[in-house]
Amino acid sequence: MTAERMHTTAHHVDVAAPAGVVYGLIADTPSWPRYFPPNVHVEQLEFDGVSERLRMWATANGRIRSWTSSRQLSPRDRRIVFRQDTPAAPVRSMLGTWSVDAVDAHTSRLTLLHDFTVEGDDPGDTAWVEQALDTNSRIQLSSLRKIAESWQRLDELVLTFEDSVRVRGGAELVYDFLYRVADWPERVPHVARLDLTEDQPGVQVVSMDTTTADGSTHTTKSVRVCFPHAGRIVYKQTVTPALMTAHTGEWSVVPDETGVSVVSQHSVMLRAEAVEAVLGPGASVSDARRYVREALGRNSLTTLELARRHAESAVRML
Incomplete structure (x- = not known):
């Protein structure tokens, strides 16, 4: 039986930002879901400043895929070498390199290389992997270029906050309320409609219509990764x-x-160019930060309070 053939892909993008800025973005893996559309979640399992192990969830050709990867970071060379430790089928092996070259003090070239093999070297599976890599790499590089070129405004555009409540009840009852998102249209007032798909245990794809304070409705789609033993979603x-x-x-x-x-924790990247269209002429990013904080916080606190009542009511009935 012959060994599977190694396939190689290469993607490049020129970025109007310093090389150090670009490298910092690709080194900051916990923030990737905020920066890169295909990335759903990243768990940093180990990190010693040079080597790290990651568990990653991402979309690939419309599917949710998960794997673990090891990375070696070289800040001086602005180079990161990665290898998937447990690739998702049909990939048998996947490794590659991120590298950032300075064109001048204000411009960089980012290169993303992938080398991979496919189980049995099946042509259809190889084409599927190549398409997924090409699609995701183009989206990642385009998104990174846009974010890097706005690096001087990142602190203004990124909004992170949390809300919390105390519950006199069992943790498992609270988690059950949050996990059973399909029941939210009957339980949570601001949820008008919800469709749930859970093809993989603990990985939920959710489409939801939410009613805002002014009575309007907007539709969001989400991927949720559930960790019941850790009490996290x-x-x-x-x-x-x-x-x-x-x-x-x-x-x-x-x-x-x-x-x-x-x-309830939130991390948001604001769309600066949409602020006036949504909030009206003259509105600023500061106005958008305040608006989003209030809107998301209000919905989160409502859901947290309902989870509290659910858990405490169950305890009183025992």
């Missing part, structure tokens, strides 16, 4: 409202000796 909106280019979040249930803390 992380998610990424794959279709966002107009004011955001990205929205990720996490529900976490944290028990202690006196009860349970339930926390």
Whole structure:
């Protein structure tokens, strides 16, 4: 039996930003779901400043895929070498390199290389992997270029915050409320409609209509990755409202000796060019930050409060 053939792809993009900025973005893997549309979630399993292991979830040709990867970071060379430790079928092996070259003080060239083999060297599977790599690499590089070229405004455009409540009830009851998202149209007032697909246990694809404070309705689509033993549900909106280019979040249930803390975390990348169209002439990014914080926080606190009532009511009935 012959060994599978190694296939190679290469993608490049020129970026009007310093090389150090570009390298910093590709080195910051926990933020990738906020920067790169295909990336749903990244768990940093190990990191010593040079080597890291990651568990990653991403979309590939419309499917949700998951794998673990190892990376070696070389900040001086602005180079990152990666290898998938447990590739998702039909990939048998996947490795590659991110490299950033300075064209001048204000311009860089980013190169992304992939080398991969496919189980049995099947032509159809090879074509599927090549298409997924080409699609995702182009989207990643385009998104990274846009973000890097706005690097001086990133602190203004990124909004991260959390809300929490205390619950006098079991952590498993709270988690059950958050996990059973299909029941939210009957349980959560601002959820008008929800469709749920869970082809893989713990990986939920959700389409939801949400009613805002002014009575309007917007549709979002999300992927949720559930960690029941850790009491966590992380998610990424794959279709966002107009004011955001990205929205990720996490529900976490944290028990202690006196009860349970339930926390809702949000991380948002604002779409600066949409601010006036959504909020009106003269509106600023500061106005958008305030608007998004209030809107997301209001919905989160409503859901957290309902989870609290659900858990505490069940305890009183025992």
